[in-house]
Amino acid sequence: MQTSLPSPSGLSSTMFNDPDFFRSFAERRSWEPGWLADFRKESWEKAQEFSHHSKKNEHWRFSPKSRFSLSRIQEIANPKESLRIDGYSSAESIVCENLDGMILDQPNLISSIPNLLGPQLGAEDIFLWGNCFAESGYYLQAPKSAQITNPITCNFLTPPSGSIVFHKNIVELEPFAEVVLIERVRSANTKEAGTIANLTHIHLGEGAKLHRLLIQECSTDSTHFLFENFHLDRGSSLHTTALHLGSKQTRVESKGNLNGEGADFSYNSLFLGNNQQLFDQRTLQHHSAPHCLSNLLCKNALFGDSRSVFSGLIKVDEAAQHTDAYQTNRNLLLSSSAEANSLPGLEILANEVKCSHGATTSRIDEQELYYLQSRGIPRNTAERMISLGFLTEVIQSIPSDSSKELALKTLEENFDAPSS
Amino acid sequence: MISPSAVDIDREKGNFHFDSQYAFDAGVGLTEQVVRYISEVKSEDPWLLQFRLKALETFLKKPMPTHWATRDLLNIDFDVIRYYLAKGQKPSRSWDEVPEDVKLTFERLGIPEQERKFLAGVEAQFDSEAAYSRMKEDLEKQGVLFVGSTEGLKEHPEIFKKWFGKVIPTSDNKFSALNSAVFSGGSFIYVPPGVKLAQPLQAYFRINAENFGQFERTLIIADEGSEVMYMEGCTAPKFETSTLHSAVVELVALKGAKIQYVTVQNWSNNVFNLVTKRAMAEEEAEVRWIDCNIGSRLTMKYPGVILRGRKARGEVVSIALANDGQHQDTGAKMVHAADETSSNVVSKSISIGTGRSSYRGLVQMPGHLKGCKNNTECDALLINNNSQTDTYPAITVKGDDNSVQHEASVSKVSAEQIFYMQQRGLSEGEAMSLCVNGFVNDLIREFPMEYSVELKRLIDLEMEGSVG
Numbered sequence: 001m002q003t004s005l006p007s008p009s010g011l012s013s014t015m016f017n018d019p020d021f022f023r024s025f026a027e028r029r030s031w032e033p034g035w036l037a038d039f040r041k042e043s044w045e046k047a048q049e050f051s052h053h054s055k056k057n058e059h060w061r062f063s064p065k066s067r068f069s070l071s072r073i074q075e076i077a078n079p080k081e082s083l084r085i086d087g088y089s090s091a092e093s094i095v096c097e098n099l100d101g102m103i104l105d106q107p108n109l110i111s112s113i114p115n116l117l118g119p120q121l122g123a124e125d126i127f128l129w130g131n132c133f134a135e136s137g138y139y140l141q142a143p144k145s146a147q148i149t150n151p152i153t154c155n156f157l158t159p160p161s162g163s164i165v166f167h168k169n170i171v172e173l174e175p176f177a178e179v180v181l182i183e184r185v186r187s188a189n190t191k192e193a194g195t196i197a198n199l200t201h202i203h204l205g206e207g208a209k210l211h212r213l214l215i216q217e218c219s220t221d222s223t224h225f226l227f228e229n230f231h232l233d234r235g236s237s238l239h240t241t242a243l244h245l246g247s248k249q250t251r252v253e254s255k256g257n258l259n260g261e262g263a264d265f266s267y268n269s270l271f272l273g274n275n276q277q278l279f280d281q282r283t284l285q286h287h288s289a290p291h292c293l294s295n296l297l298c299k300n301a302l303f304g305d306s307r308s309v310f311s312g313l314i315k316v317d318e319a320a321q322h323t324d325a326y327q328t329n330r331n332l333l334l335s336s337s338a339e340a341n342s343l344p345g346l347e348i349l350a351n352e353v354k355c356s357h358g359a360t361t362s363r364i365d366e367q368e369l370y371y372l373q374s375r376g377i378p379r380n381t382a383e384r385m386i387s388l389g390f391l392t393e394v395i396q397s398i399p400s401d402s403s404k405e406l407a408l409k410t411l412e413e414n415f416d417a418p419s420s
Numbered sequence: 421m422i423s424p425s426a427v428d429i430d431r432e433k434g435n436f437h438f439d440s441q442y443a444f445d446a447g448v449g450l451t452e453q454v455v456r457y458i459s460e461v462k463s464e465d466p467w468l469l470q471f472r473l474k475a476l477e478t479f480l481k482k483p484m485p486t487h488w489a490t491r492d493l494l495n496i497d498f499d500v501i502r503y504y505l506a507k508g509q510k511p512s513r514s515w516d517e518v519p520e521d522v523k524l525t526f527e528r529l530g531i532p533e534q535e536r537k538f539l540a541g542v543e544a545q546f547d548s549e550a551a552y553s554r555m556k557e558d559l560e561k562q563g564v565l566f567v568g569s570t571e572g573l574k575e576h577p578e579i580f581k582k583w584f585g586k587v588i589p590t591s592d593n594k595f596s597a598l599n600s601a602v603f604s605g606g607s608f609i610y611v612p613p614g615v616k617l618a619q620p621l622q623a624y625f626r627i628n629a630e631n632f633g634q635f636e637r638t639l640i641i642a643d644e645g646s647e648v649m650y651m652e653g654c655t656a657p658k659f660e661t662s663t664l665h666s667a668v669v670e671l672v673a674l675k676g677a678k679i680q681y682v683t684v685q686n687w688s689n690n691v692f693n694l695v696t697k698r699a700m701a702e703e704e705a706e707v708r709w710i711d712c713n714i715g716s717r718l719t720m721k722y723p724g725v726i727l728r729g730r731k732a733r734g735e736v737v738s739i740a741l742a743n744d745g746q747h748q749d750t751g752a753k754m755v756h757a758a759d760e761t762s763s764n765v766v767s768k769s770i771s772i773g774t775g776r777s778s779y780r781g782l783v784q785m786p787g788h789l790k791g792c793k794n795n796t797e798c799d800a801l802l803i804n805n806n807s808q809t810d811t812y813p814a815i816t817v818k819g820d821d822n823s824v825q826h827e828a829s830v831s832k833v834s835a836e837q838i839f840y841m842q843q844r845g846l847s848e849g850e851a852m853s854l855c856v857n858g859f860v861n862d863l864i865r866e867f868p869m870e871y872s873v874e875l876k877r878l879i880d881l882e883m884e885g886s887v888g
Contacts, residue, residue, distance in 0.1 A: 351802035362823035
């Protein structure tokens, strides 16, 4: 009956809590429209309140919360250097801009910002700090029936050690628009040990389609936060594939809201863990409309002392009859000190549903290793080959060929890189 | 379809109670005086009083676990519950010594017939003290002890004190602390090395006073190479206000021993059933929890096995049926603490009407271990469109030589199946009942024969009126 939970950590002692810090930030941005200034202030007050809440919460179960503390952060990095958008020309019908410039030039386009909620899967305080202090991010808007097959790439860079950068990203696809999007999160050099926090809001209108690939290769000492909230209208379809290859610690919170009949939500992720890396992923597939499909796959290959937490929930409302919802977590342990935690959950209130989840954790089959070794392949190489094959399943389902190629190439490169 | 047989128990038979003159009554509410009073009435040793007082302190300090559990727990009013009352009688040895009104209660529950059949020993509990306790002579000859908690700790401290409160420490959770403070009744069993009991030991539990919680304490020690099966079943009279039942069950399976613990829980729908059950399995020992929850308003029960010795095995087989207004929050815990240990959890739940069933699981495998395996399967069946089911497993695995698999599914009875059977002349209700019985059939077979017959009948009763 008892549950072991991480003890509350001293999150409250960040520089963000300091009213003077916020005041000087607000003064620096006094040119902004009033509604945005009000929103920042409101977020700051809410975050302040939230920091005092107890962290004894199922959303932090198994997570070494202290590793996600912002207490060592001393400054907010220059937002001008942290985002570059490629593969988009302003001649096209769509809009894809950096929020940084839009606040001044087209504030009306982003006036929905105060209404955008986060996934609310545990790290609400960090999300709120993001609402308060984000100065950059991408805004992607596609008009009705726009077909954009050339991928748009958003390149993020982690800031220098001791600093943080927040991005507020917004994707708005109008009915029947189709877009291919790639997000890359990297570091300028291997010494950077800053923190990057991306708050991404994706809304797909009726019948819209988004193929999204996310590749995270931050330097080995950086911290990565990713908060995603997806809203899927009737008949829309979202396919996200995420490759988490870098950073010292990553916290991902993803929420898929299936609001319209027949929506299709597919979310695949992989984590390749080495050394002390930590990957903490919380997901929610929320079905509130009938006849929707959601499928979530999370595969982790854990070398060294790396550690993963997967906590997923499928929630089916009473109205969401004829739901098909699946959730799979597979962990491969490749060292005696690697650790995998799985918390796959279901909350089902409708009876006309097909829902299942599966979680497995194990080592590589000794016979498979023996087979490769008997053909002259060293054990170490054989292990990496099998692990690569294991993770490649996540990539196979990427619908866009160019994205699939990029994902596969990046994954292979990371396997080639020497690891201790 | 299933014709009633002699061993069937009609649930309505449990729906009565007699006025009892309680010789000892601790009054309502929980205070230090109540705890001291209970200890005094039982003329306990000072160490036990200290144990109880410390537990009370822990209970008061611990918060309600509502950060993960249902908020329905907040509806328990600890101040209106009676924590102790008993006839003030020692457990009787012969049937003749049992008071007449108590006997009548048992008569209606069918205990004497049960005994005539194949019970090795009966420990029937009337309220908090065992009113009737008897063991067949051959059991005594084999050195098997089957006594109440008070008698166990007083007469055989050399056996029971060593393990009492060791598998489930007082501070394990709020309700184990509550039980440790006010426990009375329950069974203490010791099976000597090498003794294999061919027949199960059985105890009946009843709640027979309004606002009265039962706090049994059970401790079973199976010494090296011994085997024992224990059965626990309950029916309770229906009352207006909520009743609390909070037991602590500790099992100790020493090297090579086997324990099977069978529960059929059918409390009335106003009972909060908050039970802590855990077993310790030493080298090559095997512990099986076979659990069926049909009654109560809220059941929270997660039988666990701590696999302490090499090649120890743990298993939980669980059936839960949640009808209107019920929440069956059940599950299993498997803590692997030695090499080559294995565990298996099979859980099936059925939610009818507004009923809600939840599965909560915990599997732990630390990195220094080799060759540990766990398999977990949870299947849920939803009957009506306002039924609810949840699954919340938590799995932690470290190291490169262990494996875990967990699978869960949720489904409903398909319209084709119902249609097929209706074509062959069954009513919709009968067809549904047959489907549900089929869904849990493989698990019901794990129960002893007379229970499995009773269970099928109980499921039929629960299914009545759920469709159409």
